[in-house]
Amino acid sequence: MKYVDEYRSGAEARRFIAAIRRVVTRPWSIMEVCGGQTHAIVRFGIEELLPPEVSLLHGPGCPVCVTPCEILDQALALAGRPEVTFCSYGDMLRVPGSDGDLFTVKAKGGDVRVVYSALDALALARQNPAREVVFLAVGFETTAPAHAMAAHRARIDRVRNFSLLVSHVLVPPALAAILSASDRRVDGFLAAGHVCTIMGTDEYERLARDYGVPIVVTGFEPLDLLQGIHMCLRQLEEGRAVVTNQYERAVGPRGNEAARRLLHEVFEVVPRRWRGLGELPASGLALRPSFAAFDATLRFGMSAGAAAEPAECISGLVLQGRKRPTDCPAFGTRCTPDSPVGATMVSAEGACAAYFRYRPRSARDVV
Amino acid sequence: MSSDRERLASACPTQHPPSTVQLAHGGGGRRMRQLIEGVFLPAFANPTLLARHDSAVVDVVPDVTSRGRVALTTDSYVVKPLFFPGGDIGRLAVFGTVNDLAMAGARPLHLTAAFILEEGLALAALRRIVESMRDAATEAGVAIVTGDTKVVDRGKGDGVFITTTGVGLVPPGVDIGPHRVQPGDAVLVSGDLGRHGIAVLSVREGLAFASPIESDCAALASCVAALLAAGVTLHCLRDLTRGGLAAALNEIAMDANVGVLLDEPAIPVSEPVRGACELLGLDPLHVACEGRMTLMVPAASVERALATLGSGAARIGQVVEAHPRVVVLKTGLGGSHTLDLLAGEQLPRIC
Amino acid sequence: MCLGVPGEVLSIASDELRMGRVSFGGVVKEVSLVYAPEAAEGDFVIVHAGFAIGLIDAAAAARVFAYLDALGEVLPEEPHP
Numbered sequence: 069m070k071y072v073d074e075y076r077s078g079a080e081a082r083r084f085i086a087a088i089r090r091v092v093t094r095p096w097s098i099m100e101v102c103g104g105q106t107h108a109i110v111r112f113g114i115e116e117l118l119p120p121e122v123s124l125l126h127g128p129g130c131p132v133c134v135t136p137c138e139i140l141d142q143a144l145a146l147a148g149r150p151e152v153t154f155c156s157y158g159d160m161l162r163v164p165g166s167d168g169d170l171f172t173v174k175a176k177g178g179d180v181r182v183v184y185s186a187l188d189a190l191a192l193a194r195q196n197p198a199r200e201v202v203f204l205a206v207g208f209e210t211t212a213p214a215h216a217m218a219a220h221r222a223r224i225d226r227v228r229n230f231s232l233l234v235s236h237v238l239v240p241p242a243l244a245a246i247l248s249a250s251d252r253r254v255d256g257f258l259a260a261g262h263v264c265t266i267m268g269t270d271e272y273e274r275l276a277r278d279y280g281v282p283i284v285v286t287g288f289e290p291l292d293l294l295q296g297i298h299m300c301l302r303q304l305e306e307g308r309a310v311v312t313n314q315y316e317r318a319v320g321p322r323g324n325e326a327a328r329r330l331l332h333e334v335f336e337v338v339p340r341r342w343r344g345l346g347e348l349p350a351s352g353l354a355l356r357p358s359f360a361a362f363d364a365t366l367r368f369g370m371s372a373g374a375a376a377e378p379a380e381c382i383s384g385l386v387l388q389g390r391k392r393p394t395d396c397p398a399f400g401t402r403c404t405p406d407s408p409v410g411a412t413m414v415s416a417e418g419a420c421a422a423y424f425r426y427r428p429r430s431a432r433d434v435v
Numbered sequence: 436m437s438s439d440r441e442r443l444a445s446a447c448p449t450q451h452p453p454s455t456v457q458l459a460h461g462g463g464g465r466r467m468r469q470l471i472e473g474v475f476l477p478a479f480a481n482p483t484l485l486a487r488h489d490s491a492v493v494d495v496v497p498d499v500t501s502r503g504r505v506a507l508t509t510d511s512y513v514v515k516p517l518f519f520p521g522g523d524i525g526r527l528a529v530f531g532t533v534n535d536l537a538m539a540g541a542r543p544l545h546l547t548a549a550f551i552l553e554e555g556l557a558l559a560a561l562r563r564i565v566e567s568m569r570d571a572a573t574e575a576g577v578a579i580v581t582g583d584t585k586v587v588d589r590g591k592g593d594g595v596f597i598t599t600t601g602v603g604l605v606p607p608g609v610d611i612g613p614h615r616v617q618p619g620d621a622v623l624v625s626g627d628l629g630r631h632g633i634a635v636l637s638v639r640e641g642l643a644f645a646s647p648i649e650s651d652c653a654a655l656a657s658c659v660a661a662l663l664a665a666g667v668t669l670h671c672l673r674d675l676t677r678g679g680l681a682a683a684l685n686e687i688a689m690d691a692n693v694g695v696l697l698d699e700p701a702i703p704v705s706e707p708v709r710g711a712c713e714l715l716g717l718d719p720l721h722v723a724c725e726g727r728m729t730l731m732v733p734a735a736s737v738e739r740a741l742a743t744l745g746s747g748a749a750r751i752g753q754v755v756e757a758h759p760r761v762v763v764l765k766t767g768l769g770g771s772h773t774l775d776l777l778a779g780e781q782l783p784r785i786c
Numbered sequence: 787m788c789l790g791v792p793g794e795v796l797s798i799a800s801d802e803l804r805m806g807r808v809s810f811g812g813v814v815k816e817v818s819l820v821y822a823p824e825a826a827e828g829d830f831v832i833v834h835a836g837f838a839i840g841l842i843d844a845a846a847a848a849r850v851f852a853y854l855d856a857l858g859e860v861l862p863e864e865p866h867p
């Protein structure tokens with residue numbers, strides 16, 4: 069596949085790794101803030117190729133992991149209603165709320181569908197006018213324009229049996245929260261390439277300046293990640309802290325203006341609770357009052373109760389880079405992908421689940 | 436209930452034959468007889484079946500020159516949708532069971548087939564499935580010698596569920612299974628991975644995409660026979676079904692208490708299957724096949740095995756003493772990670 | 787997050803969602819190109835959750851490899867932000 073295969077070349081990767089070894093002189097911790105990047109790092113075994121000075125931390129970059137329990141509880145309640153056809157991306161089906169997951173609701177007779185796109189959910193609503201089709205709209209800035217378009221089309225075409233349960237989150241406020249922590253361990257960030265494809269790089273300039281931290285907008289293939297790491301290390305070694313763009317092929321400085329325009333027409337910035345991080349100001353998106361007719365919580369009169377997170381779980385600290393998944397006593401024993409205790413074990417992109425599924429093997433184990 | 440319907444049906448002699456499966460088709464009356472005589476018997480016709488006894492009576496040893504032990508296996512088939520590019524539930528039901536026999540080195544001889552039909556299934560669809568089973572059985576050299584049909588209320592089944600049981604003969608001296616796997620064995624696959632799973636997904640509601648990918652569903656028995664005939668030493672065979680290569684190798688690693696080390700770049704996956712996997716966020720190593728197997732053979736047999744299997748086959752790794760019960764994948768970048776079983780069904784993801 | 791997959795635009799309809807056929811290694815999916823107004827047939831786009839979110843800049847794509855080439859003795863200037 070063009071634009072995929074060439075960025076997985078082993079020979080090129082080895083050259084990047086050699087360059088990384090040359091540039092690094094002391095320990096650095098770099099955090100990526102995208103579940104897709106976390107996934108690629110563990111899937112391609114990138115951590116074990118890096119010199120010991122470089123630590124990768126896996127930040128709160130997976131919307132599945134950071135969606136708060138109370139939203140999941142609302143999703144479970146909606147999906148269990150007899151008149152509702154509940155649509156979700158496949159990622160969300162196994163995420164546990166206070167009492168079970170969407171699979172449990174399906175097993176009890178709920179009409180739960182996996183869709184590839186919010187437009188597929190909208191099409192289902194058009195085809196089944198007697199059903200209430202609810203779409204679980206989670207994600208970062210990358211996904212919000214897709215959901216905005218679904219709401220926009222539903223309003224224009226007066227699709228009255230379609231609504232969204234929205235729990236959108238924004239990346240920069242989470243970075244600011246991590247950078248504000250007194251015991252912060254993060255020296256530099258790899259910013260999520262596709263988020264910046266939509267948003268551009270402006271917001272990150274401010275963060276780099278205010279917190280004196282290098283930020284490299286980075287892609288998702290192994291060579292992208294290795295180049296991003298190299299670019300970040302160079303800044304750290306040279307004592308610089310600016311925004312650079314590794315993922316130029318898909319990210320322009322101004323982002324995608326058409327997508328952003330509709331995003332802001334449909335959504336407004338609100339405070340949002342993050343699973344593992346707590347409530348962060350101006351860190352989420354909600355439907356604007358002009359789209360209230362498509363807000364599932366209003367349509368079905370849902371109240372946002374607060375749900376407690378399991379006390380044992382250290383996922384909040386993992387997401388901030390202050391602990392590693394393997395630091396948790398429950399990791400791999402009481403907490404596994406089959407029966408996750410906390411946020412980061414619930415989806416394949418969560419730091420804990422990724423660690424569990426692709427447990428790195430130490431070199432001596434491998435012949 | 437069904438007897439009432441049956442009475443009504445017989446009271447209306449001018450009624451047209453139904454075009455869908457009805458509860459009466461499983462009621463033990465005339466409709467059921469019509470179904471058996473109109474659909475199943477003509478398709479599967481063979482002397483044993485046509486004897487129409489409560490049991491099929493067969494020779495375990497089909498001719499005087501054959502000797503060996505009997506292999507038995509049973510499997511149930513559910514798939515949504517019933518028809519998909521490159522196959523249907525009928526072909527799966529025959530090949531799946533034939534392949535399970537073949538994995539023990541057995542020559543498949545007889546199959547039984549039990550059908551659970553959902554009220555409302557189009558008879559034309561059932562006929563298509565049954566004819567497809569007939570063709571598959573012919574292809575695989577087995578006879579369907581007895582069967583059963585039940586009908587359940589509409590909404591209680593996905594059109595049709597099929598259970599097939601197979602009987603085969605393992606030639607003397609053939610002993611294939613996880614207990615024979617040893618460190619040093621080479622790990623092979625008989626062809627590229629993931630076609631079946633992706634072909635089914637491509638026509639699944641909500642995910643549909645256009646693709647040139649057809650299911651790989653095929654019988655492996657003749658292939659295993661050819662390997663044996665070529666003098667290949669087969670330590671273990673496993674067909675790759677649900678959970679794909681990852682599931683098969685994890686099972687063997689656990690059963691044989693060995694480690695498996697895979698070389699990711701050597702694992703054959705076609706470009707369209709890779710494209711579909713990228714698009715949906717799936718890992719081809721977890722995607723189902725229905726006509727592929729993994730083989731563990733001693734190093735001395737590798738060349739002959741690959742030559743017999745043909746161009747699609749590949750050597751993808753080896754059995755190791757290190758990390759027993761764990762499958763490790765060495766990536767093209769030189770990194771490595773554990774290749775685990777999935778918690779459940781692989782779901783398309785967006786993150 | 788955000789699985790974004792590069793694919794080649796095969797055709798674009800003129801409906802309000804600019805639905806287009808995009809090929810991913812031969813697998814073709816209908817996606818909306820409404821957020822890629824400048825995309826034309828033959829272009830490569832990044833697709834996420836049923837939408838093309840941007841075009842791939844072929845010249846920039848090659849620079850990943852140029853960066854590496856220039857790393858030999860003297861480290862070059864980084865690509866512009």
